[in-house]
Amino acid sequence: MKLNLKIWRQGGKYKGEFVTYPNLDVNPDMSFLEMLDVLNEQLVSQREEPVAFEHDCREGICGTCSLVIDGQAHGPMKGTTTCQVHMRHYHEGETIVIEPFRAQSFPVIKDLVVDRSAFDRIIQSGGYVSVNTGQAQDANSIPIEKEQASKSFDAAACIGCGACVAACPNSSAMLFTSAKVSHLALLPQGHVERQKRVLAMVAQMDKEGFGKCSNVTACEAECPKEISVENIARMNREYLGAVFVSDKKMG
């Protein structure tokens, strides 16, 4: 089938503009990124610079791929990363608009590639358990209720792709940050540092310039791992608890 692509290009000879690539020949079994590979092969053969986009595992787990496709982060399918979107969901002659994840805290590097290192800095601010190698006790010494472990896992499934930020009208990173806060707060191993952690991570999140949460919940709707906004509620509770109970200063 033939498709038209309208792609954001930025950097080099492009100032930041949409460029249309008409009539691309696409096989319905291709993945979305394989379609971009085909486009890039054509551009290279015409001595044009290919469209820069990020991708790696192409299995939906590494969190490298991004893209806002027709206005939706990771495209039209629920719970799916861009690399797992297949072209059989599109129709002959359609025009697809492809943009980068847009957010003040995710500056564009080139075309569809943005800098998401703010997420690393949020984790570095406290998204861990302070245990050195070799300090651990036997793994079965603390039983954890299956349900509880499972809830923690649901939050830990976050792949750090940044779709939540791209989907949010305020470019808030609450879903990402709360997923890590929840993952660790729900486990006994993470209890000791839970107050310090939530204060530090929220402070870093604000410092990176991410917006506030106004309960739009677009983040949950577009999250490829279907991380629940329950985590945001949990983080708010954790945060308030830490502010009132803790003598630790914010930030």
Added chain:
Amino acid sequence: MATALDSKIPAGNINEKWESYKGHVPLVAPNNKRRIDVIIVGSGLAGASAAASLGELGYNVKCFTFHDSPRRAHSIAAQGGINAAKNYRNDGDSVYRLFYDTIKGGDFRAREGNVHRLAEVSTAIIDQCVAQGVPFAREYGGLLDNRSFGGTQVSRTFYARGQTGQQLLIGAYQALSRQVSLGTVKLYNRHEMLDTVIVDGKCRGIIVRNLLTGAIERHSAHAVVLCTGGYGNVFYLSTNAMMCNTTAAWRAHRRGAYFGNPCYTQIHPTCIPVSGDYQSKLTLMSESLRNDGRCWVPKKAEDRLKDPRQIPEEDRDYYLERRYPAFGNLVPRDIASRAAKVACDEGLGVGKSGLAVYLDFADAIKRKGRAAVEAAYGNLFDMYAKITGENPYEVPMRIYPAVHYTMGGLWVDYELMTSIPGLYACGEANFSDHGANRLGASALMQGLADGYFVLPYTIGSYLSKEIRTGPIPTNTPEFDQAEKEVRDRINQLINLGGSQSVESFHRRLGKIMWDKCGMARNAEGLKQAIEEIKALKAEFWKDAFVPGSTDDYNPELEKAWRVADFIELGELMCRDALHRNESCGGHFREEYQTDKGEAERDDKNFMYVAAWEWKGEGAEPTLHKEPLVYEEIEVVQRSYE
């Protein structure tokens, strides 16, 4: 000229080697650690765990990754689990049994000393990960759950749904992030290592390219550790992530690090089959699926394209259960892959291409209920459905083997040091622990064992002699020369000005490798492959085209460098496969098989590690041999019948 290599395995009883080594290895005092710089290249399980652990010990660590974040490393994609000899199931497991299974699984081509150490530290890995907050699967009593994996008769695999690699990597990433915040580790995202720098015979640093600006940078250290993964993408199509490459290892090889057993490649039996020429990568379906899925093909070729649900039981050949009743669907990967190939070669392969077999869950769904199957494998089933457009709860999966892991890698001794003093290799990047075939759930185990529990001890042996060295300058002729060579090669690539895309060369290389150095190999084909690859290399340097500029974000330029290295490695792999006149594990030479079509080893002539030395452009590499000595385990023909 070949020389025998010394692996430096400590003397003594197998149970005492590691304990005794740890008791005697020289230490570096805390005040001296502050004066020692260590570079870690890569941030996957091995790299992140090594960087975090060395940072905790007090070394000055720099960690480099070409990803935008350490959390993207391909360890993240591992699905099924991680082995450990915890014996929580009381089913007869022990350190010795994990050791034995791994040696046997590797078809008696791995070192006893290394593998026993791996089995010993396996239990501490699980403890460490749980303490970090890794949400492993649990039972209703709140204790850790296990499942079984190929090549074993116990349940020793710990797992986190189908995302074990992700959860373990996040654990290591968090530990690494903590050290970054404490200032012991400095992180360099989006930096790719393009060469090592050797000063007076020791590895003293690396040359990297900043992938955003194109800037070439020099970094010095008292030791350099490569945790840069495997080279499965030499086959173009593999289950590896798109950016996985051999460049760091290959560049080190060209500087003098020997390459061990390059031809040992793992072809994983359960991957989603190739569907078209546009395909960019293959997707693995975890080996854990073989706990409940049954592999079969139709008995009659005319049933190939029939709806599998309409094929009655008596017309199906559950070939693994028939050929290997003791292990059934849970035979090791090399055996399951070859059995699938045999079935397809006999014309019984299913699907349009005829290159697929069924993996059927109908029995498991009937026995346990759909909900239980969904709980265990839901995310894998979803992934399958997304990619193929078919529902595996209703129709059997179609699967076919695909390149997945490389057992070969940089040759290292017991201390994980390569043949260049001061240069180490950990995880999949080294050749060390899996022999000629890796068992499922052992890659995660080895990556973390190396990074958390082995390297932090062994690196002290070398660094204890470096405490008086002082900071290593980068304004020396060796750094000048290495940087110049990197710049020259980049300029050469960007100015090739030919007519063919780098991608097209990669695809052609992959086809040569898969056809002639893949699941089955023979001398004739390998000789042809070597000639074809030489010609491909010449054509690449004459007619490839790399767009863009050198001082900008340019993924095409990155790819061009990597593909050029893959081409050289491909030739070495074929040479290694050609020289090894036997079949063992993943290396199946058609000339050497038993009456039943199993791999036939030649222990008399090939019970050694082949370690290849680079001798310069166009020159034949030199083969060094490390004899494998089995003191503990009786070497037998591997049988899973």
